[in-house]
Amino acid sequence: MSYGILNLAPYVPPMRLERGEIYGAVGWAVPSLKGLATGERAVANWDEDAITMGFEAARRCLSSNQQPPSRVTFASTTFPFADRSNSGIICSALNMPSSVRNEDVFGSRRAAVSALVRHFETKADGLLVASDCRDAKPGSAQEMSYGHAAAAVLLGQGRVKAEIIAASSIHDDLVDQYRSRGNRFDYALEERWVREEGWLKTVPQAIDDVMKAATISTENLDKVIVHGSSGASRSVAKKLGISPEKIANNLYSSVGDAGTAHPLLMLAEAVKHSKEADLILVVGFGQGADVVLLKRTKEKLTNDWDFELNRRVVKNYTQFLSLRDMIAIDFGLRAERDNRTALSAFYRKNKEITGMLGGRCTKCNTLQFPKSLICVKCGASHSQEFESLANMVGRVKSFTEDWLAYTPSPPYIYGNVEFEGEANIMLEFADFGPGQVKVGDNVRLVFRIKDFDDKRDFRRYFWKPAPS
Amino acid sequence: MASGIKDKVAIVGMGCSKFGERWDCGPEELILEAFDEAIQDSPVNRNQIEMAWLGLFFQEQSAGKSALPLSISLRLPNIPVTRVENMCATGTEALRGAVYAVAAGACDVAMAVGVEKLKDTGYPGLPERSKGTFDDLWLPNSTAPGAFAQLATAYSEKHKKNPKDLKRAMAHVSVKSHANGVLNPKAHLRKEITEEQAMNAPMVSAPLGLYDCCGVSDGAACAIVMSIEKARALGLKNFVVVKAMQLAPSNGLEMSNSSWDGSYLLTTRIASERAYKEAGIRNPEKEIHLTEVHDCFSITELVVMEDLGLCAEGQGVNAVLDGKFDKDGKIPCQIDGGLKCFGHPIGASGLRMTYEIYNQLLGRAGERQLDSPSVGLTHNLGGHPFRNVASVSIFGLI
Structure with a gap:
């Protein structure tokens, strides 16, 4: 039986920043950025991070899957937690059985492709999630070129959409860029050196290894996924004699470089636009290279995506900096609120808070959130069973745009949302701007950061209604 | 069968401080201002008050928890004092406690005091508060x-x-x-x-x-209540x-x-x-x-x-x-x-x-x-x- 990709899904946050807006704000200091100032980049909202974006890609990837995967691997260089299982949070939010294996992989931008290689070599079935939310110094080239995004692939044997044929791996400590522990920003070296010594030496060698293993020539490749700059991918193609149109679009003009997630993000796009028997090569680069060769099968893709859906544009550069917590706007004394989390209480209610499980009364069938000891409708005691509301369509019953309450993105929008015409929940909204919510609107729940606790460097997550 | 509270308890004295941004007053001054008016309005003296209820919501922002803010600021003679809190119904709850005590015959004269000192928070509007360890995890910070x-x-x-x-x-x-x-x-x-x-x-x-x-204001109000019988015994004719x-x-x-x-x-x-x-x-x-x-x-x-x-x-x-x-x-x-x-x-x-x-x-x-x-x-x-x-x-x- 063939081994490969059973399903895949990208997630690009709906928020965009036009690069011209960045240049307009920092061009006075760094005029050389002008050449990069085209198109737009994806920006995680203030309540998104690698976990929430990774989760969104994961749930989309599993949407048509009945059986939970046997393991969840989460790759990122921007895990919110250094010591707390980040993949564990995704597993909880997905309501995975506790026996599902989970691990976090990191340390390089190629971590996701490395994990893909290892899955292939062990024929392990599992969900591989990659997500990166890299912030960059104002005025840096990375601020222009980076984007925030995630992607997930479900791997295993069976009716795969793309079969993995061969893989290779090379480690090579060429420090093209790095980020030390405790630092927020990447330190990048001269691009020409990285291209000459890295992209044009390590990558061709790794590709050559794969082609030999598969006994296929590079001319037969239909799509080559190189996640670096356009310059790097063009040079690699030239060196290997691959015609330029076979180089996959690196999504610079619409998303930006999403780090660990980028090879899988581009792979999702490549698979979506491929035909049966197409040969797709995906490269992961960063202190070495991982290369995976795939062959598209006749299986139809069961999910679709549109990066432009619900697209919102960040108003200006200052708002972008504020949403990413790069400048401290004075939000007033209400922002001083102490958001300490009682972690023992959180653990007791983990299913409700992380899993979005409500209770369904077995006596009167009433759905309610949170699940309670006594049914709100019929008064039966201990009668409720857990039921997930995560994928239910909600309807806005009432809402407000509150300019008094603190939020990093005023106004604070919240309201009553009804599920199945029965359960009513008061929730904070996500991804809506002023004037964009209406009573009667349909909304879907997304997993987001609820509050930051700056004093203790903690963040807590919950679900919010977003545009459907 | 219970007959309810109707026509059992008389309000025989009331006082209310000036409400507003009382920058010069703490909760103690506000309590005393309302109390002085109420006690003068009533037919009793302070030593005849047998029990008291204190209504205070944001205790963290002003006087603190328990009976003590009332008992200490009025130097009450160690009579039973209970602090109640039921959000914006707090003042009415203090009165309900005093009224029920009199109706139950536990005492002849009881007092209810409600106070709030909101203008020590440093900003307009009401102070932020925790909704409880679980609700804070999911309810909006509305x-x-x-x-x-x-x-x-x-x-x-x-x-x-x-x-x-x-x-x-x-x-x-x-x-x-x-x-x-x-x-x-x-x-x-x-x-x-x-x-x-x-x-x-x-x-x-x-x-x-x-x-x-x-408005968000500082202020206090006070009521002195007694049984109808006691009010009549004291010679009161027209009372609420x-x-x-x-x-x-x-x-x-x-x-x-x-x-x-x-x-x-x-x-x-x-x-x-x-x-x-x-x-x-x-x-x-x-x-x-x-x-x-x-x-x-x-x-x-x-x-x-x-x-x-x-x-x-x-x-x-x-x-x-x-x-x-x-x-x-x-x-x-x-x-x-x-x-x-x-x-x-x-x-x-x-x-x-x-x-x-x-x-x-x-x-x-x-x-x-x-x-x-x-x-x-x-x-x-x-x-x-x-x-x-x-x-x-x-x-x-x-």
Whole structure:
């Protein structure tokens, strides 16, 4: 039986920043950025991070899957937690059985492709999630070129959409860029050196290894996924004699470089636009290279995506900096609120808070959130069973745009949302701007950061209604 | 069978501090100001008070927990004091404790004091507070205006009211309370406003603008109560008695079940129904002569008029615009300026409302005296429309 990709899904946050807006704000200091100032980049909202974006890609990837995967691997260089299982949070939010294996992989931008290689070599079935939310110094080239995004692939044997044929791996400590522990920003070296010594030496060698293993020539490749700059991918193609149109679009003009997630993000796009028997090569680069060769099968893709859906544009550069917590706007004394989390209480209610499980009364069938000891409708005691509301369509019953309450993105929008015409929940909204919510609107729940606790460097997550 | 509280307890002395931004006063000074007036108004002296109840909501921001803030600031002679807290119904809860103690025969004379010192927080509006370890994990960090704004949106939706017409009626509510507040020397805000000003004021939480919101004030109020027998034994003839005191807290239905549509205040309906029964009132529109209701926001007052049965459901906008609840209307509401202009020191508010009814019934309300009312109603709504504590009390003469 063939081994490969059973399903895949990208997630690009709906928020965009036009690069011209960045240049307009920092061009006075760094005029050389002008050449990069085209198109737009994806920006995680203030309540998104690698976990929430990774989760969104994961749930989309599993949407048509009945059986939970046997393991969840989460790759990122921007895990919110250094010591707390980040993949564990995704597993909880997905309501995975506790026996599902989970691990976090990191340390390089190629971590996701490395994990893909290892899955292939062990024929392990599992969900591989990659997500990166890299912030960059104002005025840096990375601020222009980076984007925030995630992607997930479900791997295993069976009716795969793309079969993995061969893989290779090379480690090579060429420090093209790095980020030390405790630092927020990447330190990048001269691009020409990285291209000459890295992209044009390590990558061709790794590709050559794969082609030999598969006994296929590079001319037969239909799509080559190189996640670096356009310059790097063009040079690699030239060196290997691959015609330029076979180089996959690196999504610079619409998303930006999403780090660990980028090879899988581009792979999702490549698979979506491929035909049966197409040969797709995906490269992961960063202190070495991982290369995976795939062959598209006749299986139809069961999910679709549109990066432009619900697209919102960040108003200006200052708002972008504020949403990413790069400048401290004075939000007033209400922002001083102490958001300490009682972690023992959180653990007791983990299913409700992380899993979005409500209770369904077995006596009167009433759905309610949170699940309670006594049914709100019929008064039966201990009668409720857990039921997930995560994928239910909600309807806005009432809402407000509150300019008094603190939020990093005023106004604070919240309201009553009804599920199945029965359960009513008061929730904070996500991804809506002023004037964009209406009573009667349909909304879907997304997993987001609820509050930051700056004093203790903690963040807590919950679900919010977003545009459907 | 229980007979209820009607005609068992007399209010024999009341006091109320000036409400407002009392930068020069702490909770102790406010308590003493209300207490001094009440004790002088009453036929007893401070040593005859046998039990006391203290209403205080934001204890962290002012006087601290327990009986001690009251017992120490008045140097009470170690009598039993209980601190109560039930959000915006706190002041009424203090009174209910004192009234029930007297009715139970546990003592002859009891006192209720409500106080709140809100202007030590350093910013306008109410202080942020934790909702509890679990609720903080999921409920929005909402503000009171944000929560009550939704009462307005759900009300317009349900009754198909043009939001502009509703906004005009809300403006009328505030204009009326401002006009009433001008006549009240103890009120926080004593300035007339126009409908246009109210409608065009800066938005706080749509559709609630600045003038749809009540003031955040410092203040205290105090009541001294005793049994009717004791009042008569002391030779009192004309006194105010408690006709009903009812309380209805949410049980979570509004917030978790769609059978509540967000357009009305379920607990107010329940509490008022019980209060009318306890007081023997069959037709509130005719038998209630004035009300002091929880006008934390203009929309709340409008909806409460319907929930108290003082106008038909869905008719609030017309009734308000027709002036039914104005000073010269059929059932004047907030004749003292209400929370809107008298102010809203949370722990004191229920007792402040009682203070106005008390003075009106005794014919001592000065410039704002109504034409011989004999039955008045107070109403508090603690919390938010979707989860709250409602109290309805009725006072009359005997």
